[in-house]
Amino acid sequence: MSVVSPENPVQSSGFGFAPTENQKMISEMIRSFAAREMTPEKVMQYDEAQQFPHELILKLGELGLLGIIFPEEYGGAGFGYLEYVTAVEELSKVDGSVGITVAAHNSLGTNHLFQFGTDAQKRKYIPGLAGGKELAAWGLTEPSSGSDAAGMLSTAIKDGDHWILNGTKNFITNSHTGSLAVVLAMTDRAQGNHGISAFVIEKGTPGFSAGKKENKLGLRASETGQLVMDNCRIPYENLLGNVNEGFKQAMKILDGGRISIAALALGMAEGALEASIKYSKERKQFGKPISDFQAIQFKLADMATEIEAAKLLTMRAAAMKDEGKNTTKESSMAKLYASEVSVRVASEAVQIFGGYGYIKEFPVEKFYRDVKLCTIGEGTSEIQRVVIAKNLMK
Numbered sequence: 318m319s320v321v322s323p324e325n326p327v328q329s330s331g332f333g334f335a336p337t338e339n340q341k342m343i344s345e346m347i348r349s350f351a352a353r354e355m356t357p358e359k360v361m362q363y364d365e366a367q368q369f370p371h372e373l374i375l376k377l378g379e380l381g382l383l384g385i386i387f388p389e390e391y392g393g394a395g396f397g398y399l400e401y402v403t404a405v406e407e408l409s410k411v412d413g414s415v416g417i418t419v420a421a422h423n424s425l426g427t428n429h430l431f432q433f434g435t436d437a438q439k440r441k442y443i444p445g446l447a448g449g450k451e452l453a454a455w456g457l458t459e460p461s462s463g464s465d466a467a468g469m470l471s472t473a474i475k476d477g478d479h480w481i482l483n484g485t486k487n488f489i490t491n492s493h494t495g496s497l498a499v500v501l502a503m504t505d506r507a508q509g510n511h512g513i514s515a516f517v518i519e520k521g522t523p524g525f526s527a528g529k530k531e532n533k534l535g536l537r538a539s540e541t542g543q544l545v546m547d548n549c550r551i552p553y554e555n556l557l558g559n560v561n562e563g564f565k566q567a568m569k570i571l572d573g574g575r576i577s578i579a580a581l582a583l584g585m586a587e588g589a590l591e592a593s594i595k596y597s598k599e600r601k602q603f604g605k606p607i608s609d610f611q612a613i614q615f616k617l618a619d620m621a622t623e624i625e626a627a628k629l630l631t632m633r634a635a636a637m638k639d640e641g642k643n644t645t646k647e648s649s650m651a652k653l654y655a656s657e658v659s660v661r662v663a664s665e666a667v668q669i670f671g672g673y674g675y676i677k678e679f680p681v682e683k684f685y686r687d688v689k690l691c692t693i694g695e696g697t698s699e700i701q702r703v704v705i706a707k708n709l710m711k
């Protein structure tokens with residue numbers, strides 16, 4: 318079943334307080350898929366083994382989720398950000414590792430090609446990626462430049478009708494399974510962030526390899542590793558957009574990417590809340606379910622209220638993106654708030670589960686580990702505050 322069918326034409330995504338028909342359809346489709354394919358046993362198995370769920374991701378590709386935000390003419394499903402955010406949220410309720418894999422592929426790697434590639438580049442790369450046969454990675458961060466993204470050391474030097482790239486990208490999602498990566502490199506160091514350019518590099522290019530794969534606290538089934546460029550020679554036409562415009566391109570891509578991290582955080586927080594409500598009704602102490610105690614009810618009430626607020630910020634940013642508006646501030650607000658909420662919610666969920674929250678047989682142990690990434694990846698909470706404040710002062 319594909320997410321696109323004639324009965325479900327692309328809808329205008331005007332943001333109301335109720336989900337659109339397309340959002341409802343995507344939620345239902347993912348819920349029934351997850352009930353079959355993402356059982357708690359499977360999710361924990363992949364997590365424990367730090368195993369990337371290849372088969373599962375291929376099946377998500379068949380559902381159209383690896384090209385959800387790209388037009389049908391490029392092999393995508395032709396939906397907007399509201400539907401995309403709903404998909405990431407639903408997947409992350411069950412397993413954040415799957416949520417982040419789909420998110421990084423759609424909104425970072427593939428979207429950079431879609432936003433800044435020429436028509437020829439788009440036709441060459443996007444159908445395979447959006448059709449779900451291949452995954453994209455995106456490389457901005459380096460071992461010595463995280464928050465200070467423009468402090469990168471990677472270089473790209475023009476050599477006739479080629480570029481020669483050197484450097485290492487760090488903490489890259491889909492580093493090993495990606496069939497290509499969009500990477501940022503210095504083309505004119507003297508110009509600082511105005512001297513950075515973006516390139517697409519295909520897997521198998523001599524001098525381009527996946528390096529160390531990280532052993533992580535959470536989101537362990539998603540793949541995070543290094544990309545190494547060692548005198549990697551690529552054709553001149555692998556440049557994306559104009560020379561020295563890569564930093565602004567990357568910031569624009571992160572405007573979209575940060576909405577996905579908000580959706581990832583939101584989904585995991587919702588998953589932790591659902592599990593907490595269920596458990597609190599089942600667990601008896603002092604002769605009654607712990608959900609009868611106000612101490613537990615107040616925790617659940619705060620968790621639910623903060624989740625609703627995070628959802629409103631996330632959906633507002635997504636709706637603005639669908640309307641073609643600038644979302645720099647709103648994306649950062651959604652990402653900052655939703656990620657901090659997910660950490661608080663997961664912590665309270667473990668508290669509600671008590672000792673059972675601390676062991677792996679129950680789902681909240683994993684949520685507790687997984688959510689922390691959201692306050693760090695695609696810009697820390699501190700960087701989101703920098704971005705929001707800069708926009709307030711404009």
Ligand code: CAA
Pocket residue numbers: 421425455456457458463464465466467487488489490510564565568569571572645694695696697700703704
């Ligand atoms: N849209 C368009 N332009 C933007 C922009 C945006 N959102 N943000 C900044 N710019 C422009 C500015 O207007 C400015 O333009 P001019 O110089 O022409 O005036 C230029 O870009 C430089 O902006 P700043 O002066 O604000 O740049 P800065 O060096 O001070 O950095 C920063 C700003 C917000 C701290 C930025 O470096 C940043 O976001 N850092 C965090 C990076 C990040 O999120 N990294 C995670 C990447 S994820 C990854 O790599 C791995 C993966 O797989 C997930």
